[in-house]
Amino acid sequence: xxxxxxxxxxxxxxxxxxxxxxxxxxxxxxxxxxxxxxxxxxxxxxxxxxxxxxxxxxxxxxxxxxxxxxxxxxxxxxxxxxxxxxxxxxxxxxxxxxxxxxxxxxxxxxxxxxxxxxxxxxxxxxxxxxxxxxxxxxxxxxxxxxxxxxxxxxxxxxxxxxxxxxxxxxxxxxxxxxxxxxxxxxxxxxxxxxxxxxxxxxxxxxxxxxxxxxx
Amino acid sequence: xxxxxxxxxxxxxxxxxxxxxxxxxxxxxxxxxxxxxxxxxxxxxxxxxxxxxxxxxxxxxxxxxxxxxxxxxxxxxxxxxxxxxxxxxxxxxxxxxxxxxxxxxxxxxxxxxxxxxxxxxxxxxxxxxxxxxxxxxxxxxxxxxxxxxxxxxxxxxxxxxxxxxxxxxxxxxxxxxxxxxxxxxxxxxxx
Numbered sequence: 142x143x144x145x146x147x148x149x150x151x152x153x154x155x156x157x158x159x160x161x162x163x164x165x166x167x168x169x170x171x172x173x174x175x176x177x178x179x180x181x182x183x184x185x186x187x188x189x190x191x192x193x194x195x196x197x198x199x200x201x202x203x204x205x206x207x208x209x210x211x212x213x214x215x216x217x218x219x220x221x222x223x224x225x226x227x228x229x230x231x232x233x234x235x236x237x238x239x240x241x242x243x244x245x246x247x248x249x250x251x252x253x254x255x256x257x258x259x260x261x262x263x264x265x266x267x268x269x270x271x272x273x274x275x276x277x278x279x280x281x282x283x284x285x286x287x288x289x290x291x292x293x294x295x296x297x298x299x300x301x302x303x304x305x306x307x308x309x310x311x312x313x314x315x316x317x318x319x320x321x322x323x324x325x326x327x328x329x330x331x332x333x334x335x336x337x338x339x340x341x342x343x344x345x346x347x348x349x350x351x352x353x354x355x356x
Numbered sequence: 357x358x359x360x361x362x363x364x365x366x367x368x369x370x371x372x373x374x375x376x377x378x379x380x381x382x383x384x385x386x387x388x389x390x391x392x393x394x395x396x397x398x399x400x401x402x403x404x405x406x407x408x409x410x411x412x413x414x415x416x417x418x419x420x421x422x423x424x425x426x427x428x429x430x431x432x433x434x435x436x437x438x439x440x441x442x443x444x445x446x447x448x449x450x451x452x453x454x455x456x457x458x459x460x461x462x463x464x465x466x467x468x469x470x471x472x473x474x475x476x477x478x479x480x481x482x483x484x485x486x487x488x489x490x491x492x493x494x495x496x497x498x499x500x501x502x503x504x505x506x507x508x509x510x511x512x513x514x515x516x517x518x519x520x521x522x523x524x525x526x527x528x529x530x531x532x533x534x535x536x537x538x539x540x541x542x543x544x545x546x547x
Contacts, residue, residue, distance in 0.1 A: 260514065
């Protein structure tokens with residue numbers, strides 16, 4: 142159909158006003174234009190946060206550099222500490238024989254006498270140290286031979302009880318045996334203990350090596 | 357001029373692309389921001405840990421130095437002496453240099469009348485081993501000596517201690533009893 146009295150511009154304008162497609166396109170453009178507002182606001186918010194986090198990041202970096210320089214001054218102390226840590230198993234596994242003997246001396250009743258004492262280490266663990274290794278025992282064996290006065294019933298048991306209180310935790314009485322009668326007519330008793338080096342020797346009156354000397 | 361449906365389709369496609377681009381950019385920015393926030397948090401924690409460690413080390417520095425000096429002193433700086441040279445059961449005219457090289461533990465034992473003899477050291481072990489024996493000390497003095505030596509050297513191990521009442525001394529004797537003592541001592545030695 143030919144429109145003789147209407148110009149093509151007018152026809153396009155009419156189409157803009159009434160055609161569904163053009164209306165949909167217009168609506169889409171308006172919606173998109175409105176959507177730009179929240180998206181833009183969100184973008185601004187993110188940008189602000191990014192700026193904040195960037196500032197925190199640069200502060201952290203400056204602080205890290207400062208801490209590293211402070212840390213470098215403590216290099217010597219760190220080395221000493223790591224060397225002490227390397228020695229730690231050696232110190233922990235050492236049950237001082239002097240303390241064990243002293244405990245025996247303190248715990249022995251007056252009607253019991255010591256014939257012999259044997260303290261022996263065993264079951265070694267090899268600990269690496271600078272330049273080689275060092276053995277540390279995982280077991281201590283304590284062998285006591287004692288003689289009680291005739292007629293002093295229960296003296297050996299009292300001695301065992303006092304030893305049980307003084308010897309370090311983890312000590313175990315493995316065996317008590319009666320030996321042959323001696324030339325003096327007394328019957329010696331042999332007791333075998335197993336002591337595990339747990340590092341806790343407070344019952345022996347010892348303190349940690351790291352604790353300051355009370356002297 | 358292109359037909360209207362084509363123009364609309366093109367416009368729609370452009371709009372969708374624009375929207376998708378914007379959303380993609382925002383999502384990406386958000387995840388980057390989150391990653392930055394987490395990294396900052398981790399860095400703050402790491403800084404805090406390091407600072408606490410530095411403070412702790414600074415606070416403990418005198419104790420660490422003192423403990424290290426004490427333990428380091430215990431490490432015997434002697435080289436393994438020849439087995440036949442350093443027995444303390446030697447004439448007083450023995451090599452003075454050898455005496456000076458001996459660890460304190462051994463010289464103290466010699467002072468107390470304990471005879472020592474170096475023993476073989478297992479391969480790879482950085483140690484000095486001595487076998488010692490005495491028959492002139494009573495129980496109390498022997499215990500005091502052992503305790504003194506152990507206090508002087510944190511790495512000193514008495515691998516074997518044997519203390520016997522001599523057979524000639526009867527049980528419950530009130531006379532001073534000099535024990536038959538033998539022990540094996542092991543010291544950590546430095547290079």
